[in-house]
Amino acid sequence: MKRRKREKDKFRGKLAVGMYLDGDQIQVVCLRKKGKRIKLVDAAILSPHKEVQPQPVEEILDEEGGLPVLEDHPELNFNPAELGATDLNFGDSGDQTNELPVLLLSALNRYPKKKYHICLTLPEPNIYYAYFHTDWDLKGKKLKQKVIEELGKERPNAKNLKPDAIQLFKLADGRLMAIVRDNDLPLYTLFETIKSNYVHRAPRIRFTETAELSLVNLINAHYDFEIEEVTAVIHIGIDSSRLLFMQGNEIFHISYIIASGLQSENIATTVQSRLMLEYDNLQLKNLKRVILTGEAFESGIYDLLREKLPEEISVEYARFDKFDTFGIDPLLSRFAIAGGAALRALDSPKKNQQYQADLTPTDILDGQKSIKLGFIGWLLLALLPVLTLFFFYKIHDQQEQFKTIDGKLQLYKQDLYHLKEIEKKLAEEQNQLNEYNQSLGVLDSILVDVNRWSNFNLKLARLVERIGKMWITEIAPHKNDELMIRGYSIYRNRIPRLTHQLKHADLLKVEVQEIRQKKVYFFEIKYQMPREQNR
Structure with a gap:
C-alpha cells in the first residue's frame, strides 16, 4: 500500500519524458517539475534481447527520502546487489519479451495521462x-531554401527536403551548421505501431532534436564556462560513439560519428585516439575539461584519459545536479542524452545557452492537435441543428436574390452593348469631322498669294517643257519662302540650264540612278521664291 502511494506521488507535477534510440535499445528518462525544483523520478533502458538479464537497482532512501551519496571514482561500485532495488532501472528492462513496441508501451503506460510530453x-x-562558411545574407525560409539548394548539389535526395527537416545554427567560429533529418525515422514508426494500444490518450511529441544538442543543453544547464574555454564532450553508446567540442557554452565542432560503441573491445582506445587527433587538428590550446557521458564508466575510458592527458585538463562525468541527485553521476551518465532532452522541456534556458531545435515532421505535429470545447463550444454544438436549418433557409433566400440580380445584370449587359455600338459610331463621325476641319484649314492656307504660286508653277512647267527630257517629281516648302525642287533628267547637262533659267536657285545635289534599267540623273534644287510687288 505504501509503495503504491509512493508510485502515485512521484508522478505528481509537470512531467517530461526524454527518449533516445541507441542501437536497438531505447533510453527513457522521466523528470518531474514542482515549482522550480526538477527531479529525476524514473529511468530505464528498454532492450529486446532475452539473453540480457535485467539489473534492477532499487533506491536506498535515507531518513530524509534522498538518494544515497556515493564516493567519487575510482572507488565507485555499482553492483546491483550492493545498491539494492529502486524504481530507477539502470539496467535493461525486466520484461521477458523480444518485442520493443511492447516494452515501450509498458513503460509509457506507467505515467499519468495528460501530464507529460515526449x-x-x-x-x-x-x-x-x-x-x-556563409549565410548568403539570407534569413528564415529563404535561407533554408538556399541550404536545400546547396545540399542538393551533393545529395540528390536533398532536393526533396521540406523546411521542417532542417534546423540552422551559427557556430562559435561563424560557420553555419545545418542539421538535416533523414526520411527514415524508426522512433516515429514505433510510436505509430503502439498508438492504438495506449491505456490513456497517446502522449504528444513535444519536440525532436539530435543527440549532440541534447548533450550540449544538459551540460549548459550545469556549467558556466569562460568564453575562450574549450570543453570536449565524449559520449559512448552501445553501437556508436560521438565526440564534440564546445567553446564557452556554444558548439565549436562536432566530429564525425565513431562507428564503435561499448560492444567494441577497444572502444576506450579508439575514442582516446580520436580525441587526440581532433585535439591536434583543431589546435585546441584552451582545452580545460573533458566530460564523459553514455557508457563511459563501463568502457574504462576515465582511467585511460587520466593517464594520457595533462593534469591541468580535468576529466569528469557529466553533472546531474538539476535532477536532484547527488553522487551517482557516472551511473546517470548513460542517460545523459535522454535526460538532456527531458530537461530542455522543463528548464528555463540561461542567457540563451539552450539550443532550441525541433525536427518533428509537420504532419505529425498537425496530427497531434486537438480541439478543446468550453461552455460556448458545447452550446454551439447543441445549437448546431437549429443553426443548420437557419443557414439553409438563408442560403436558399440568398440564391433567389442572386437569380433576380443576375437577370437584371443580363439586361444591363445588353444595354451596355448597344451603348458601345453608339459610342463607336460617334467616334467614326468625329474622325470624319476632324478630316473635314483639316481639309478646310489647308484650303484657308493656300488662298494666300494664289497668283504668286500659279505664276511659279506656270513658269516651272514652261521651262521644263522648253528644256525637255526631264520631269519634276516633288516641290516641297523648305524655309520661309524657300522651295525644294526634286526631279529627274535624262541628260546631265540640262540640269544646270534649269537652275540658271529659274534664277534665285541653287543646285544642291545630282545623283546617278537607274529607272527601268536606264541611267537617269536625280537632282535637287533649292529655290528662293521672290515676293511680288503690290500693285
Whole structure:
C-alpha cells in the first residue's frame, strides 16, 4: 500500500519524458517539475534481447527520502546487489519479451495521462550535419531554401527536403551548421505501431532534436564556462560513439560519428585516439575539461584519459545536479542524452545557452492537435441543428436574390452593348469631322498669294517643257519662302540650264540612278521664291 502511494506521488507535477534510440535499445528518462525544483523520478533502458538479464537497482532512501551519496571514482561500485532495488532501472528492462513496441508501451503506460510530453532525440544516421562558411545574407525560409539548394548539389535526395527537416545554427567560429533529418525515422514508426494500444490518450511529441544538442543543453544547464574555454564532450553508446567540442557554452565542432560503441573491445582506445587527433587538428590550446557521458564508466575510458592527458585538463562525468541527485553521476551518465532532452522541456534556458531545435515532421505535429470545447463550444454544438436549418433557409433566400440580380445584370449587359455600338459610331463621325476641319484649314492656307504660286508653277512647267527630257517629281516648302525642287533628267547637262533659267536657285545635289534599267540623273534644287510687288 505504501509503495503504491509512493508510485502515485512521484508522478505528481509537470512531467517530461526524454527518449533516445541507441542501437536497438531505447533510453527513457522521466523528470518531474514542482515549482522550480526538477527531479529525476524514473529511468530505464528498454532492450529486446532475452539473453540480457535485467539489473534492477532499487533506491536506498535515507531518513530524509534522498538518494544515497556515493564516493567519487575510482572507488565507485555499482553492483546491483550492493545498491539494492529502486524504481530507477539502470539496467535493461525486466520484461521477458523480444518485442520493443511492447516494452515501450509498458513503460509509457506507467505515467499519468495528460501530464507529460515526449521529447525525442535522433542519432546519426537518422540525421546528418552540413557546414557552410556563409549565410548568403539570407534569413528564415529563404535561407533554408538556399541550404536545400546547396545540399542538393551533393545529395540528390536533398532536393526533396521540406523546411521542417532542417534546423540552422551559427557556430562559435561563424560557420553555419545545418542539421538535416533523414526520411527514415524508426522512433516515429514505433510510436505509430503502439498508438492504438495506449491505456490513456497517446502522449504528444513535444519536440525532436539530435543527440549532440541534447548533450550540449544538459551540460549548459550545469556549467558556466569562460568564453575562450574549450570543453570536449565524449559520449559512448552501445553501437556508436560521438565526440564534440564546445567553446564557452556554444558548439565549436562536432566530429564525425565513431562507428564503435561499448560492444567494441577497444572502444576506450579508439575514442582516446580520436580525441587526440581532433585535439591536434583543431589546435585546441584552451582545452580545460573533458566530460564523459553514455557508457563511459563501463568502457574504462576515465582511467585511460587520466593517464594520457595533462593534469591541468580535468576529466569528469557529466553533472546531474538539476535532477536532484547527488553522487551517482557516472551511473546517470548513460542517460545523459535522454535526460538532456527531458530537461530542455522543463528548464528555463540561461542567457540563451539552450539550443532550441525541433525536427518533428509537420504532419505529425498537425496530427497531434486537438480541439478543446468550453461552455460556448458545447452550446454551439447543441445549437448546431437549429443553426443548420437557419443557414439553409438563408442560403436558399440568398440564391433567389442572386437569380433576380443576375437577370437584371443580363439586361444591363445588353444595354451596355448597344451603348458601345453608339459610342463607336460617334467616334467614326468625329474622325470624319476632324478630316473635314483639316481639309478646310489647308484650303484657308493656300488662298494666300494664289497668283504668286500659279505664276511659279506656270513658269516651272514652261521651262521644263522648253528644256525637255526631264520631269519634276516633288516641290516641297523648305524655309520661309524657300522651295525644294526634286526631279529627274535624262541628260546631265540640262540640269544646270534649269537652275540658271529659274534664277534665285541653287543646285544642291545630282545623283546617278537607274529607272527601268536606264541611267537617269536625280537632282535637287533649292529655290528662293521672290515676293511680288503690290500693285
